[in-house]
Amino acid sequence: MADPLNAQTPHTSLSSEPEETGKPVEAGPSEEPSTGSAAEVAEDAGDVEAVEGLRRPEAAMVEDTAPDTSGLADIAVASFGEPAEAILGTDDRVQITNTSAYPWRVHASLLITAADGSSWIGTGWFIGPHTLATAGHCVYIKNSGVPGRDGWVRSIRVMPGRNGSTLPYGSVTTSTFRTVTGWANNGDQNYDYGAIILPTNLGNTTGWFGIGVFSDSQLNGSTVNISGYPGDKPAGTQWYHSNRVTAVNALKVFYTVDTMGGQSGSAVYRIENGNRYGVAVHAYGGSTANSGTRINQQVYDNLVRWKA
């Protein structure tokens, strides 16, 4: 149902439950991360994660970056004239094996059961003790072309830090979700974000990422990181890559980080002084850049309310 606190915009919050217990938000520039109560925390490495075998963005830029990407956002968002290809150039993703450590345990493998009983995989990331951010299309299916499939998904099994068949923090299944009218009513890619609400506070153990509203100048050309659970690798394994933001607009962030189906909903995050802040929610593959829903002020406000 629509939330009257944020009515009449594409960011109007929707809940999979009849009533939403939203609270007014005092928005700030950022929400801080937590490493959680579990023991192992991976070492910091500047603006990228310390992962063996990772190609630095500077190296990847040599072959991946076009000289002028200024028109990219409009092409991808407005015209849909851009073909999709989620691996950009060579596939530079690196497998994460110590998934029980922070920050990897913040990421959760999602097993999604849609309204018609079909099964899907995606990724979510903790933003608070009982809330994971994800793509809108992971919690609310739109324009599937299949009768009975569209709408709120039936359930999602959340598996933080999954590594193949190993579930270091177990799993939690929930049917409580959030998204916004811009996605649920209109299927607009610019508003493709949502949240998964857990019945437990598992995030207190795994920790979570902060979120922040960053300016165009802060994001353009900056290094962003994505880790998630792609469908083209051994089942349930987590893969990470880092590269540059190539373009932004008010609603989207475009980047040359390699992704694949199953990574929808992953955090697009930056590292500042060892702290990790989500700047977008990964959602789409494109030909010259992949893209996510930008955490602008409206998205930020909803995420803060959804994690309350």
Next chain:
Amino acid sequence: MSQVINGRVRDADGRPVAEARAGYLSGPVPLPDIAALTDADGTFVLAAPVPGGYEIICSLPDGTNASQAVDVRPGEDATVTFALGS
């Protein structure tokens, strides 16, 4: 209503393969980075929001994968069939 891509996954003996993962490798427009799991009949259905050329990737649980190109025509559903595994 948009078109769909109907997929079937079979093993070397022609038996349906359940819980294979299928998603978009490329397509004519930006596409959601989600992947379908095949059902007990080894089938999946992916949306094709616009006509054009798509490439679908399908993976077994061990990561063995293959891709196939499929052309989706306006108003017509398309079909891809994968033979994967032993």
